Amino acid sequence: MNILTFDVEEWYNCDFISENFNWNNYEVRIYEGVGRILDELAKHEIKGTFFCLGWLAENHPSIIKRIHDEGHQVGCHSYQHQLSTRFSPDSFRADTYKAKSLIEDVIGDGIECFRAPGFSITHKNLWAFDVLHELGFKYDCSIFPAHHDYGGMPDYGSSEPAILLQNGYEIKEFPINIHRLFCKNLVFSGGGFFRLFPYWLIKKWGKETPYMMTYFHPRDFDSDQPVIKELPKVRKFKSYVGLKHSFVKFQKILADFDFVNVAQANDVIDWSSAKRINL
């Protein structure tokens, strides 16, 4: 099963931008970035899941509306891209409620799917699931089932959809999929590693895994985006490597694989045989 998801955020939406960074001072590239993706999906008649920032729904509602109008699933990716681990339960609830409400007002529909920025739900903030459940979310895509800069969750086990059994409720988890290479945990289905590795290798790894969860961003395909000079060297490399050819790779992956979005995946998965996890 291959699931197509996007994190809808601007070219500067990295978790390391300072708190007083004024988003309104920066070039708007989201219309072009999302438009490029939507046009390509329309050609292939594929529907994706788009995790959107509440800030975008507030400031650029038409792009969120276009995603919904074209039949894609809209999810929530926080209000302003703060890592979930930086919140207390109360401030996480306020942030997520605000983002969810803003997005729902724009699309005129409820949303049930969440992804934390930077896959930042870990053992340190499992209360995030309580909040998501309280706010009506049914699906989460925030788990990184291995060690990660922001924590990760190595004891989740193999990357596959599962039912999380939390404090008396259930939430369906669609984690990212990991590829082990030279003792490193790589995510090749989006972001820097998708841009870095040659397409034949991405295709090989994608065909080998029974479950692929992609996580593309509009900036992954935007070779004209401004460069953020302040980024640390390694981060800079990861952010801008392979931008020239990444959209061609994206076109190829859409042609070579069958994709569904999270809602469609939920409909075809036999949940009675899915693993059930108490984190």
Ligand SMILES: [Zn+2]
């Ligand atoms: Zn993000």
